Amino acid sequence: MMVLETGHRFTDLVPSIGIPLTALAAYALYVLGLASYRLFLHPLSKFPGPRLAAVTSWYEAYYEIVLQGQYSKKITELHEQYGPIIRVTPHELHIKDPRFFDDVYAKNPHVMKEGWDKRFGSEHSVMTTVDAALHKRRRAALSPMFSRRSIIDFIHIIHRHIDTLSTRMQEFEAGQQPMNLTLAFPALTGDIIMDYFFGFNNGQLKNPQFESFHEAFMKIGSTGHLATQFPFILPMMNAIPHSITERLQPAAKPLLQFKREMATLIARTLRGESLHSNSAPKTIFHSILASKHLPPTDKTQQRLEDEAQIIIGGGVETTAFALTIASFHIIHTPRIYARLHADLVAAFPNSSSTSSSALDLYALEQLPYLKACIMEAARLSYGLSARNPRTHARELRFREWVIPAGTCIAMSVPEISHDEEIFPDSRSYIPERWLGEPKTADGVPLERFLVSFGRGVRSCLGVNLAWTEMYLTLGMMFRRYRFELFEPDVSDVQMGHDFFIPVTRLDAKGVRAFVRASRD
Numbered sequence: 001m002m003v004l005e006t007g008h009r010f011t012d013l014v015p016s017i018g019i020p021l022t023a024l025a026a027y028a029l030y031v032l033g034l035a036s037y038r039l040f041l042h043p044l045s046k047f048p049g050p051r052l053a054a055v056t057s058w059y060e061a062y063y064e065i066v067l068q069g070q071y072s073k074k075i076t077e078l079h080e081q082y083g084p085i086i087r088v089t090p091h092e093l094h095i096k097d098p099r100f101f102d103d104v105y106a107k108n109p110h111v112m113k114e115g116w117d118k119r120f121g122s123e124h125s126v127m128t129t130v131d132a133a134l135h136k137r138r139r140a141a142l143s144p145m146f147s148r149r150s151i152i153d154f155i156h157i158i159h160r161h162i163d164t165l166s167t168r169m170q171e172f173e174a175g176q177q178p179m180n181l182t183l184a185f186p187a188l189t190g191d192i193i194m195d196y197f198f199g200f201n202n203g204q205l206k207n208p209q210f211e212s213f214h215e216a217f218m219k220i221g222s223t224g225h226l227a228t229q230f231p232f233i234l235p236m237m238n239a240i241p242h243s244i245t246e247r248l249q250p251a252a253k254p255l256l257q258f259k260r261e262m263a264t265l266i267a268r269t270l271r272g273e274s275l276h277s278n279s280a281p282k283t284i285f286h287s288i289l290a291s292k293h294l295p296p297t298d299k300t301q302q303r304l305e306d307e308a309q310i311i312i313g314g315g316v317e318t319t320a321f322a323l324t325i326a327s328f329h330i331i332h333t334p335r336i337y338a339r340l341h342a343d344l345v346a347a348f349p350n351s352s353s354t355s356s357s358a359l360d361l362y363a364l365e366q367l368p369y370l371k372a373c374i375m376e377a378a379r380l381s382y383g384l385s386a387r388n389p390r391t392h393a394r395e396l397r398f399r400e401w402v403i404p405a406g407t408c409i410a411m412s413v414p415e416i417s418h419d420e421e422i423f424p425d426s427r428s429y430i431p432e433r434w435l436g437e438p439k440t441a442d443g444v445p446l447e448r449f450l451v452s453f454g455r456g457v458r459s460c461l462g463v464n465l466a467w468t469e470m471y472l473t474l475g476m477m478f479r480r481y482r483f484e485l486f487e488p489d490v491s492d493v494q495m496g497h498d499f500f501i502p503v504t505r506l507d508a509k510g511v512r513a514f515v516r517a518s519r520d
């Protein structure tokens, strides 16, 4: 019998080496078995796509986490290689076909939406609710506040913020400094949505540097990719004191600050403190509390925190990015500026009365070219760049494929916005493509393919607010001012990363412009 130097006999050590070895072998066997199942026996095994993506979510994780939000770009390349339907994770199919969008999103109101509940640590909000029936109830409680009527009742506050934006523009004109529109717009939309949700705002637009929720929302996206792969991360971050998380992960600081602010505001309101200090007739928060659609379990601190985070998040970056895109291209393309400005001057000839409140929304809505500028910005801003998942209870037919019931199917807005057959020269900003009731080559109204606000029962709830903000902001800007871009760079308005919302390259300085009052 071999005796080791320590005095132990070799056979004494076998059990302690043997247990980890057995566990390792068992794990290897499990992984092998799982991979074989996913490749050969899984209900999605017949669908095309890279074999590695079929075997493991690490494939997605590599593109989303290591390469920072690049899987959507990769998926578009994979469609070139494998066709219009591909398996992009072991459990998910992705479809690229603009004509199938309504089948996935609009035609059946009872579909589930799995996946977004894990992304933000806000699983109880309307947008992240998985279950269709629960979503219906939560949306019904919010819908009246997002009707056209309610937005009109709130419009005097939107006008006030746009007047503040105009005052800030005059300051930059006087100082002959370029104004950073990429930072100014989230401050504008942030103040508006805070006023609508809580009844007060943080004065972000008046802040000299336009400090806003912008940075936090840029971070939410990248954290979301981590949380999708490792769903324990966000609950863990919540469980340990924020000061420790912030020291370990400084990038999470703005996000945690935002979450803390929401939690504090909800707690104060639930304790009976009134935060409602503006002249809005009602707030989203109070209409949720007063809603008869919701049981008490939907009016708890946690549920309301989730709703606040998502509604405020939904209301800030989407509209701000669309405004940034529109502004960049309108300023950068003299033909577009000249036509838009001329229309605005014709509609509002008296330049001394062009404060935002003098720019009547109904009159702005009658200007086809302004509408076309907004539609083109909505197309190129995508709303959300993320794959948008739906799980249908019944099997679905796509061309020659039968998609099994219970499969998670996703499509992506950027792929539709850049379908060259529908939108030729799709990377260019061409408002004219929306003029005169345009149709595709096979006679379908082009508007059907503007899907940036989603479709069906889960489409954007804030669409009326977003359109109102865009009409009034662009109307004010291009009636009252002329601009000159400082160091123009189109990549300041193009997606570099899919962080759920489209985010430009990370070192972008933003769209900056010198401002001058228009003389006519």
Ligand code: HEM
Binding pocket: 105, 126, 127, 128, 139, 193, 310, 311, 312, 314, 315, 316, 318, 319, 322, 378, 382, 383, 384, 388, 451, 452, 453, 454, 455, 457, 458, 459, 460, 461, 462, 463, 465, 466
């Ligand atoms: C240009 C501006 C905007 C765009 C392009 C946009 C786009 C979208 C998209 C694509 C969705 C997801 C639809 C789906 O899951 O299929 C969505 C949902 C949502 N948006 Fe917007 N959005 C914009 C502005 C706003 C604003 C200003 C608000 C106001 C707070 C808002 C609130 C919401 C809410 C609450 C949802 C969830 C609806 C639900 O799940 O029932 N959005 N939006």
